Amino acid sequence: MTKSQLIERIAEKAEGLTKRQTELVVETIFESMKEALARGERVEIRGFGNFSLRSRRARRARNPKTGEPVDVPPKKVPYFKVGKELREMLNRDL
Amino acid sequence: MTKADIVDRLCERVGLPKNEATEIVELLFRTLKNVLSEGESVKITGFGTFLVRKKGTRKGRNPQTGEEIQIKQRRVVTFKPSQQFKALVEKA
Numbered sequence: 637m638t639k640s641q642l643i644e645r646i647a648e649k650a651e652g653l654t655k656r657q658t659e660l661v662v663e664t665i666f667e668s669m670k671e672a673l674a675r676g677e678r679v680e681i682r683g684f685g686n687f688s689l690r691s692r693r694a695r696r697a698r699n700p701k702t703g704e705p706v707d708v709p710p711k712k713v714p715y716f717k718v719g720k721e722l723r724e725m726l727n728r729d730l
Numbered sequence: 731m732t733k734a735d736i737v738d739r740l741c742e743r744v745g746l747p748k749n750e751a752t753e754i755v756e757l758l759f760r761t762l763k764n765v766l767s768e769g770e771s772v773k774i775t776g777f778g779t780f781l782v783r784k785k786g787t788r789k790g791r792n793p794q795t796g797e798e799i800q801i802k803q804r805r806v807v808t809f810k811p812s813q814q815f816k817a818l819v820e821k822a
Contacts, residue, residue, distance in 0.1 A: 637771070639774045642758075646754070646757055646758060668739040673819050678731070683763070684762065714778070725763055
């Protein structure tokens with residue numbers, strides 16, 4: 637499923653919101669979550685899961701084209717941990 | 731940040747009344763959970779992809795007793811952040 641299909645599905649059920657408005661709302665939700673992570677905050681959605689940042693150490697990698705070594709600085713990456721309710725829902729019919 | 735904070739953000743930026751904002755935030759996450767639990771992956775452009783993957787049956791061991799146990803097949807969700815999301819938090 638893509639974002640636009642998700643928006644359509646939500647717009648069908650959201651009373652009083654047009655598809656255009658639903659689109660704006662969905663974009664704003666994901667945007668505000670990204671901003672929170674960029675500030676170094678965690679995002680906790682009960683039943684769905686938590687988003688946090690994990691640290692990656694600096695490492696020496698290689699340019700795959702030239703074979704030349706390059707230094708990759710330490711960085712943070714987004715991490716998602718699935719919530720209990722979603723985990724149980726996934727395995728209900730297995 | 732919790733769902734309540736996302737609701738506040740929606741009220742500020744989109745001008746939705748609080749009850750409507752709450753409803754749509756709930757609706758979004760409920761829909762995501764339903765789609766994923768049907769085994770379907772969801773790709774949110776600019777944010778990332780929630781992938782549903784199947785793990786096969788495997789043998790495990792109870793770490794406390796050392797007893798061998800069967801771990802049943804199950805489904806797991808992994809999140810692959812978009813390039814844009816990764817670039818945004820890299821230096822956070």
